[in-house]
Amino acid sequence: MTKKFNKISVPGFLANGISVGIKGGTAKDLGLIYSTIPAKAAALFTKNTFKAAPVLIDMERIKKGMAQAIITNSGCANAATGKEGLQDALAVSAALAKQLKIKEDLILLGSTGVIGKKLPVKKIEAGMSKLVKGLNDSGIEDAETAMMTTDKYPKIAIRKGIVGAKEITICGIAKGAGMMEPNMATLLTYVMTDALIDSKALNTVFHQAIDATFNTISVDGCMSTNDTAIVLANGLAGNNPLERAQARLQRFRDMLCEVLNELSHSVVKDGEGATKFISILVEGAKSRSDARRAAYAIANSNLVKTAFFGADPNWGRVIAALGASGIPMEKERVSLFFGDMMVYAQETGMNANLNDLRKIFQKDRIDVRVSLGGGDKSYCVYTSDLSHDYVKINAEYST
Amino acid sequence: MTKKFNKISVPGFLANGISVGIKGGTAKDLGLIYSTIPAKAAALFTKNTFKAAPVLIDMERIKKGMAQAIITNSGCANAATGKEGLQDALAVSAALAKQLKIKEDLILLGSTGVIGKKLPVKKIEAGMSKLVKGLNDSGIEDAETAMMTTDKYPKIAIRKGIVGAKEITICGIAKGAGMMEPNMATLLTYVMTDALIDSKALNTVFHQAIDATFNTISVDGCMSTNDTAIVLANGLAGNNPLERAQARLQRFRDMLCEVLNELSHSVVKDGEGATKFISILVEGAKSRSDARRAAYAIANSNLVKTAFFGADPNWGRVIAALGASGIPMEKERVSLFFGDMMVYAQETGMNANLNDLRKIFQKDRIDVRVSLGGGDKSYCVYTSDLSHDYVKINAEYST
Structure with a gap:
């Protein structure tokens, strides 16, 4: 029923991206998404205490459930910039409202880049037209x-x-690479759709879809000050309206999940320095939160991540990370698999053939499965390895 | 009052270390500490669910508060080895008891190395004499x-x-390098003293001293299956006995803390790939546990650790890690210092001179201070940076 299209466009949405010199070169660093009519909007934001200025503004504006444009800059996070940062973000918003001739409170803002740097408002204003x-x-x-x-x-x-007797389109874009953690929506994710949908239904399915996709990935376990996920739905498809508790809303949610799942996996694969895509499934848990905690403990262990990078079949590190997670376990029931190969059960290594195991570790994708044998709840986390390039990229990032 | 001595010996303690080929070469891999008379003993162990065989045995034996020998091998953790691993560890203990002509339950065991590997008991038995x-x-x-x-x-x-009218000696040895976390006693730490001390007093001060020293360090946030800290006190100094609630017990505890503090800092400095020693002090917290959680969130952030490695004065990452820690904060009261330089206060970067800040980041020791302005509790964590060598060492560890 669903497939990919080469032409990337969504009815009623216009977009653009240009360079205004924030990054100091000619790379594009200012982007805009615009719906020709005001759209229903929903969003999720970082839980970091030190939210960036654009996040604070968006959190207020999203309350009315409508938006028409999202303007985003890279090269500067406009975080840890205090009142001045808020004024700077509002100046950008005012300049855009004037150009677009729309109400300022229909504009959402996004920023990404170095924390603590002042937003170069004049450069942005100069490029607005x-x-x-x-x-x-x-x-x-x-x-x-x-x-x-x-x-x-x-x-x-x-x-x-x-969906609802009409063809609808859902398109998502994401900016990721580092600083990605559970409990939020990765760095910046924007979804555009022409579906006609009730505000409450949009808010509910967007939260569910983000929870099922972006909240299951981790690159380095760090949570940023700017993470934002926004969906805009302009209704131009003219479908039968989507409301809560409808079968067609499920169909919409499934499509939304497909889009966000593809994006979230792209974000992991393009994680800073990533050379491998790793799934960590913890099953047989008493609760979903136990399974999640264990899966993230393994996913965020530097010792596990470096072993994957080096294709070193050091499976004991997964056991050590699991045991350090602190979740309740009956340890004699725990077993560990890589792909289909069982390497550990009944408190003992299974004398796995290390050459076969090494071949699994050498692959681009590695599937780790921990069975706790204590219940029927599970959680799967997707992550990348920890490589020389992660260190290189992040040791030199701000300069 | 206290000073270092070149001659490393403690009255009544004998020791040795040899190679029996566990590591596959001629490197020493089997060590023994022996008190000529049974000693008072206390210990702390890893909280990992998957405790190694020697840890499980030691946890039982330490209950009677007496021990006379500690035998330790490197090259194999004897963890995730199940019942066979326990039998192997008991075989080592039996062989040693026979050689030393002491009761087997006076022997404590330690192992460190790859998890999931079977202990080469025959090699150990062959070298025992x-x-x-x-x-x-x-x-x-x-x-x-x-x-x-x-x-x-x-x-x-x-x-x-x-102490207690006699000269006493306290000597500690530690094996560290990676897998170090709060809530335990780092990999292997053994303390020998000739002090005459009551069992309960020994247990209390040892827990306090480990909490004040080894429980304030982190290298990579990973907690191993084997972490063990043991103290043996043989009483041969003949001092006035140390008991609880005495001034002279405080003196003993201070000396013990000095020994463990020096060891724990050595462990951080020799952390895998470490190029810098970093202290992270969080002060002005409402509770010590809040301060601790925040300090560890910063210490274990890969983004913070790579910035230190690269001497990249990207202070915003400390703010992001603090904000992601989830502790309650009034963010307008938070300030951040590197050495004496304030870089952030009142939600805003202080336009710090980046060249001066870079000079601080380039030093071998970096002191980070976060002031929360919300209370009078504090916690200081010591950690290392995340370097290319950390990745290199850990990508190739087991093979």
């Missing part, structure tokens, strides 16, 4: 590119499908 | 060397001082 004039119906990739920092490639996912 | 015959009063360094894995140098600290 060009940014708006260049809006076009195939500008989504440019908008995405403008929010990249250490990302190696743009991340876009799109699905079309019949 | 040589190990025991070579016991001597200046063998402590050999015993320490025999428990090194990725450690670059042996870690020994010694203090002598007058």
Whole structure:
């Protein structure tokens, strides 16, 4: 029913991305997404105590459930910038409202880059007219590119499908690379759809879909000051309206999950320095939160992550990380698998063939499965390895 | 009152360390500490669910508060080895008891190395006679060397001082390098003293001293299956007995803390790949546990650790890690210092001179101070940076 399309556009959405010199070179660093009519909007934000200025503004504006534009800069997070940072973000918003001739409170803001740096408002204002004039119906990739920092490639996912008797489109873009953790929505994720949907239903399914996708990934266990996920739904598909507790809303949610799942996996694969994609499934837990805690303990262990990078079949580190997670376990019931190979059960290593195990560790994708044998709850986390390049990228990031 | 001595020996203690081929080469890998008379003993162990075989045995034996010998191998953790691992450890203990002609339950065991590998008992048994015959009063360094894995140098600290009208000696040895976390006693730490001390008093001060020293360090936030800290006190100094609630017990505890503090800092400095020693002080907290949680959140952030390695003055990452810690804070009261330089206060970066800040980041020792302005509790954690060598060492560890 769903498939990918080469043409990246969503009815009623225009976008653009340009360079205004925030990053200091000619790389795109200012992006805009614009719906030709005001759209239903929902969002999730970082739980970090030190939320960036754009996050604080968006949290207020999203309360009315409507938005029409999202402007995003890379090269500066506008975080830890205090009142001045808020004024700077509001100046950007005012300048954009004037150009777009829309109400300022329909504008959402995003920033990503170095924390503690002042936003170069004049550069952004100087580029605003060009940014708006260049809006076009195939500008989504440019908008995405403008929010990249250490990302190696743009991340876009799109699905079309019949929902409520009409074809609808859902397109998502994401900026990731580092600083990704549970309990939020990774760095910046924006979803555009032409589906006609009730506000409460949109808010509910977006939270569910983010929880099922972006909240199951981790690159380095760090949670940033700027993480934001926003969905805009402009209703131009003219489908039968989607409301809560409908079968067609489930269909919409499934499509949304597909888009966000593809994006979240792209984010892991493009994690800073990542050379491998690793799934960590913890099953047989008494509760989902136990399974989650154990899966993240393994996913965020530097010793586990470096073993994957080195293709060193040092499976004992997974057991050590699991045991350090602190979740209740009957340890004699715990078993550990890599792919289909059982390496540990009944408190004992299974004398696994290390050469076979090494071959599994050498693959681009590694599937780790921990069975706790204590219940029927599970959780799966997706993560990357810890490589020389992670250290290199992050040792030199701000300078 | 206290000073270091070149001669590493403790009255009534003999030690030795030899190679029996567990590591596969000629490196020392089997060490023994022996008190000529049974000693009072106390210990702390890892909280990992999957405790290694020697840990399980020691936890039982320590209950009677007496021990006379500690035998330790490197090259194999004897963890995740099940019942067979327990039998192997008991075989080592039996062979040693026979050689030393002491009761088996006076022997404590330690292992460190790869998890999931079977203990080569025959090699250990074959070397037992040589190990025991070579016991001597200046063998402590050999015993320490025999428990090194990725450690670059042996870690020994010694203090002598007058306590209870007699000179007593306290000597500690530690094996560290990686897998170090709060809530335990780092990998292997053994303390020998000739002080005459009551069992309960020994147990109390040892827990206090470990809590104040080894429980304030972190290298990579991983907690191992084997972590053990043991103190043996043989009483041969003939001092006035140390009991609870005495001034002279405080003096003993201070000396013990000095020894353990020196060892724990050595462990951080010799952390895998470490190029810097970093202190992270969180003060002005409402509770010590809040301060501790915040300090460890910063210490264990890969983004913070890589910035230190790269001498990249990216202070915003400390703010992001603090904000992600989840402790309650009034964010407008939070300030951040590196050395004496304030870089952040009142929600805003202080426009610190980045060149001056870079100079601080380039030093071998970096002192980070977070003031929460919300109370009078504090906690200081010591950690190392995250370097290329950490990745290199850990990507190739087991093979």
